[in-house]
Amino acid sequence: MWVCGALCRARAPAQLGQRRLPESRRRRPASASFSASAEPSRVRALVYGHHGDPAKVVELKNLELAAVGGSDVHVKMLAAPINPSDINMIQGNYGLLPQLPAVGGNEGVGQVVAVGSSVTGVKPGDWVIPANPGLGTWRTEAVFGEEELITVPSDIPLQCAATLGVNPCTAYRMLVDFERLQPGDSVIQNASNSGVGQAVIQIAAALGLRTINVLRDRPDLQKLTDRLKNLGADHIVTEEGLRKPEMKSFFKDVPQPRLALNCVGGKSSTELLRHLAPGGTMVTYGGMAKQPVIASASQLIFKDLKLRGFWLSQWKKDHSPGQLLLPSRGADSGEDCRGGQPRKENKLWLQPDWAQILLPPLLAIGSAEPAMGHQA
Numbered sequence: 514m515w516v517c518g519a520l521c522r523a524r525a526p527a528q529l530g531q532r533r534l535p536e537s538r539r540r541r542p543a544s545a546s547f548s549a550s551a552e553p554s555r556v557r558a559l560v561y562g563h564h565g566d567p568a569k570v571v572e573l574k575n576l577e578l579a580a581v582g583g584s585d586v587h588v589k590m591l592a593a594p595i596n597p598s599d600i601n602m603i604q605g606n607y608g609l610l611p612q613l614p615a616v617g618g619n620e621g622v623g624q625v626v627a628v629g630s631s632v633t634g635v636k637p638g639d640w641v642i643p644a645n646p647g648l649g650t651w652r653t654e655a656v657f658g659e660e661e662l663i664t665v666p667s668d669i670p671l672q673c674a675a676t677l678g679v680n681p682c683t684a685y686r687m688l689v690d691f692e693r694l695q696p697g698d699s700v701i702q703n704a705s706n707s708g709v710g711q712a713v714i715q716i717a718a719a720l721g722l723r724t725i726n727v728l729r730d731r732p733d734l735q736k737l738t739d740r741l742k743n744l745g746a747d748h749i750v751t752e753e754g755l756r757k758p759e760m761k762s763f764f765k766d767v768p769q770p771r772l773a774l775n776c777v778g779g780k781s782s783t784e785l786l787r788h789l790a791p792g793g794t795m796v797t798y799g800g801m802a803k804q805p806v807i808a809s810a811s812q813l814i815f816k817d818l819k820l821r822g823f824w825l826s827q828w829k830k831d832h833s834p835g836q837l838l839l840p841s842r843g844a845d846s847g848e849d850c851r852g853g854q855p856r857k858e859n860k861l862w863l864q865p866d867w868a869q870i871l872l873p874p875l876l877a878i879g880s881a882e883p884a885m886g887h888q889a
Contacts, residue, residue: 514595515672516618516651520557520573554578558652562614564605571603571617579656583631586659588641592675593621593650596708597799602647609646609826616649622665622674623650632659640667642678646826676708683798683825684712688720690828691794691821692772696721699767701788702774703727703752703781704801706737711744713774718745725770725788727755727781755784764788772796779804786812794819 560574561567581587599619601607625639635641641662643650648661665674688700700717704710705726717724726741728734730751738749748767754760769790775782776799786795786808795818797806812818 515675516559516593516595516621520559520590520651520653554654556652556654558616558649559618560614560616561603564603564610564613567600567603567617576616576652578654581627581629581656583629584659585629585656586625586632586635586641586662587627587654587656588623588662589626589654590621590623590650590652591640592671593618594672594676596620596679597801598646598679599651608824611647611649615647616652616655618650618652619643619646619648620676620679621650622671622677623655624667626654628659634659635662635664638667640665640674642674680708681712681716683823684709684716686825686828687774687796687798687823688713688716688722688772690823691796694720694722694772697723697768698772699723699725699770700772700774701725701727701770701785702776703785704776704799705741705746705749707776709774709776709798711741714741714744714746723747723767725750725767727752727785752781752784755788760788769793774798775806776801778802778806782806783808786818789816789818791816792818794821796821796823798823 554577555575556578558574558576559571560576561570561572563570578587579585596619598607599617602610602619603617620643622640622642625635625637625641627637628635641664644661644663648657649655663678665677667674688694692698694700700713700722702710702713702724705714705724705728710726714724714726724746725748726746727750728737730753731737734751738746741749748763750760750763769788771790771793773785773789773793773795775785775795775797778797778800779802781802782795782797783806789795793816795806797820800806806820808818808820
């Protein structure tokens with residue numbers, strides 16, 4: 514789902530009162546979008562003043578665009594998706610919450626309209642995406658600090674640029690950070706048709722890894738299977754099929770996976786664990802089923818399985834900028850998300866995913882924010 518087109522067509526029924534947080538309480542310069550400027554300009558935004566059901570607490574408001582300071586950047590938003598983490602943040606049950614009132618949206622792409630006198634990293638006409646969550650992308654325009662933005666190429670599809678910061682970054686980090694996988698090794702994942710799932714399929718294929726992709730049964734299963742196969746999926750299995758005895762025969766021809774990626778929880782995650790190779794790792798990055806991850810004592814004791822969690826926001830806090838670029842296993846190339854420039858020797862273009870979200874060239878990504886919730 515996309516926000517900015519709807520904002521441009523909508524009429525705002527109310528105006529948000531002026532509000533400027535004290536400097537000590539401000540978490541980011543973008544909050545200046547709530548302040549008055551010498552020559553106020555109106556912009557539309559989807560704002561929530563308290564946490565709750567998004568359908569009840571989010572309102573279309575008129576905001577005053579802040580004046581552009583020396584280190585500020587005036588951005589016109591071009592596209593902004595709606596992710597599950599955006600909903601979680603509005604509900605108040607996410608790991609990172611902005612100060613209220615807040616503009617919704619953690620991801621999107623905008624075009625630079627004007628820059629302050631001391632800005633050197635971007636110029637008018639450049640495309641930019643948020644460097645961190647909570648920036649508030651569900652608005653027509655905003656004034657952000659230069660350090661809050663990452664430039665991206667403007668010659669990639671618009672939807673591709675708007676979704677660069679979340680799903681593919683999460684997929685890459687999980688594939689390379691938890692197990693030292695080699696070409697030919699297997700990875701198993703649930704929610705394989707999610708944004709992260711499809712990024713996993715494509716990046717894994719580029720690294721020479723086999724993917725075992727678990728889906729819920731559905732009427733259009735064959736159509737979805739064909740689509741994922743076209744992205745590079747090696748094997749497609751339904752949740753019910755994963756529980757059948759025939760899977761023993763399946764793993765006689767396919768190496769047992771050493772890495773499992775769990776976005777669902779509950780019974781689905783239990784089945785992933787059951788098929789992991791001894792010593793393998795299951796990484797949980799979401800909980801779509803809203804059910805706990807359950808591992809038996811025998812799996813932990815006799816198979817020595819490891820349970821890990823992943824959230825790229827925390828990953829960024831735990832790593833220095835020099836660690837953001839890591840060589841991709843099986844490929845001597847990479848991409849600096851902060852510079853937005855992929856190395857030329859080995860580009861990987863990710864094809865449109867099932868939700869028709871285009872993903873850009875990725876091989877070694879770490880700095881663009883990230884793993885928002887379950888990234889689905």
